Amino acid sequence: MRFSKAFIYTSKETPAEATLPSHIFLLRGSYIQSVGAGLYNFLPLGKRVLDKIRAIVKEELDKAGCQEVDLAFVTPSELWIESGRYEKYGKELLRFRDRKDAEFVLGPTHEEMMVNLVRSYVKSYKQLPLNLYQIKTKFRDEIRPRFGLMRGREFIMKDGYSFHESYKDMLKEFNKMEKTYSTIFKRMGLDFRIVEADSGAIGGSGSKEFMVLANSGEDTIVVCDSCDYGANIEAAKRVAPKAPEEKPEMTFGKFYTPNVSTIEDLSKFLHIEPYWIVKIVAKKALFDGGVEKIVLFALRGSDELQEVKAQNVIDANELLDVEASELEALGLVPGFLGLKDLPNDILVVADKELEGENCCVSGANEKDYHYVGVDLTKLDLTYKDIAQVKEGDICPKCQKGKLSFTKGIEVGHIFQLGTRYSKPLKAEFLDKNGKLKPFEMGTYGIGVSRLLAAIIEQHHDNKGPIWPVTVAPFEVEIIISNVKKEEELTKANELYEVMQKEGIEVLIDDRKERFGFKMNDFELLGIPYAIIVGKKIGENKVELVDRKSLEKEEISFEQVLDKLKEKLNK
Ligand code: ATP
Ligand code: MG
Secondary structure (H helix, E strand, C coil): CEHHHCCCCCCCCCCCCCCCHHHHHHHHCCCEEEEECCEEEECHHHHHHHHHHHHHHHHHHHHCCCEECCCCCEEEHHHHHHHCCCCCCHHHCCEEECCCCCEEEECCCCHHHHHHHHHHHCCEHHHCCEEEEEEEEEECCCCCCECHHHECCEEEEEEEEEEECCHHHHHHHHHHHHHHHHHHHHHCCCCEEEEECCCHHHCCCCEEEEEEECCCCCEEEEEECCCCCEEECCCCCCECCCCCCCCCCCCCEEEECCCCCCHHHHHHHHCCCHHHEEEEEEEEEECHHHCEEEEEEEEECCCCECHHHHHHHCCCCEEECCCHHHHHHCCCCCCCCCCCCCCCCCEEEEEHHHCCCCCEEEEEEECCEEEEEECHHHCCCEEECCECCCCCCECCCCCCCEEEEEEEEEEEEEEEEECCCCCCCCCEEECCCCCEEECEEEEEEEEHHHHHHHHHHHCECCCCECCCHHHCCCCEEEEECCCCCHHHHHHHHHHHHHHHHCCCCEEEECCCCCHHHHHHHHHHHCCCEEEEECHHHHHCEEEEEECCCCCEEEEEHHHHHHHHHHHHCC
């Protein structure tokens, strides 16, 4: 490609809306153009990187026996109603009507469509297993689209779905996909970690995320300092923290606690550790059919509520904050919420680490009063894991290491679905014994467009991205120092043609610009190598620049090809 003709329009200005390096460089380098919140055009450079990522994904999946399809983006709402997800998906799902008033959604993910496809063709165990995928535009009306390609509303995802006759067979495919995904991300030069993930309302441990380690990541990952345990904070577990040495001795009674309504104040007032105090977090939960319910989550005062866990355990579609007035309307007293004497229709879920606690403090649900010496075992409570893991907690896997937090960008997610979709959608096959059974399924996603951003977050300096060769828009850039010099121009063009013949992806900067200006563009675009054809071409010498180190090496004109091939592994 000739720079003079290329649709590349770099800019020196840092766009006001961008804060992350990946967002800034993708815009400044004219890889993408913003056209609205979470909506982007891919320009030629961005498209080249996208295609490389896509090609790696496709190559490895095809090698693993998956087959590519391309399903309609516009999805009839009926399928979503059939699966029971139409409401559950909330406002991220863009719904609309056509001229005949038929309802549709823009696919945010394609489980329904894929199950619908497979159920109409696959009738027997003999046609299984099957792994179908697509690499396609998705739309999610994200509440906070931000960070450029990292969290768009329209984005490109690889979504794959596998179908099996048994759980065991699905597990085999799940493990195979874990390996395949690892190969894919390694080929892109990424440093990542596979972590246990939130499995939504389905629960279970059959979900793993691929996290690119980067400080700018939106996800918090919990890792162990002495074993390989890793989990998204939304799913992280721990060994229950040890109780403080002194267990308070309290006989049951109501205690006057004037204006003492926070855990901290109560702990000081009663001289007991927050561990012994029951903290109640009230939320408004939204369920299907527009049903709203106030839910009280009970935890130790030393813990925080993990909202994703909390939402999952009650199978709610969303958890919202609740106003004091809404609690009062139900006869609850904010600041003094407790577990005893509650109105009937209040849902209460207690953290599993509270189970068996027989001497604690909790609100009396009466202004300025708490109960002390409360024996929870005498109450009829539901216990679930709803507490958030803290740094310093003990690892649930090795049972001895300490947990700490790090940040990650989720680029892939593999999920053991079971019969979550095949059952409601009645996607069944005849097994070996002639019995009808729903398919056992797995689902596997990769954030293809998000990967452009994730790769840059891990590979950049203050001048621009430093693309790994495997995903770079071009492998090499030839920079003509001064196009007015006949010899530079001729020799550079000669090199350009040879490289093209050799199958090297090359951009030649043949613009009538100053050398410094061209170097800045080279740095901003992040192409892995440059060959500078300058004054010394008279002595048959050029310079090879490594974008990563920005070091220059003088080599002879004849050496260029061999040197490059060696660097590019060609
Ligand atoms: P997140 O927690 O980041 O919202 P998710 O759990 O909703 O992700 P999945 O439904 O598992 O994501 O989608 C599969 C992959 O698609 C994710 O691993 C991620 O890489 C990518 N992805 C999800 N949402 C977006 C988005 N808004 N923009 C770009 N990529 C996305
Ligand atoms: Mg999401």
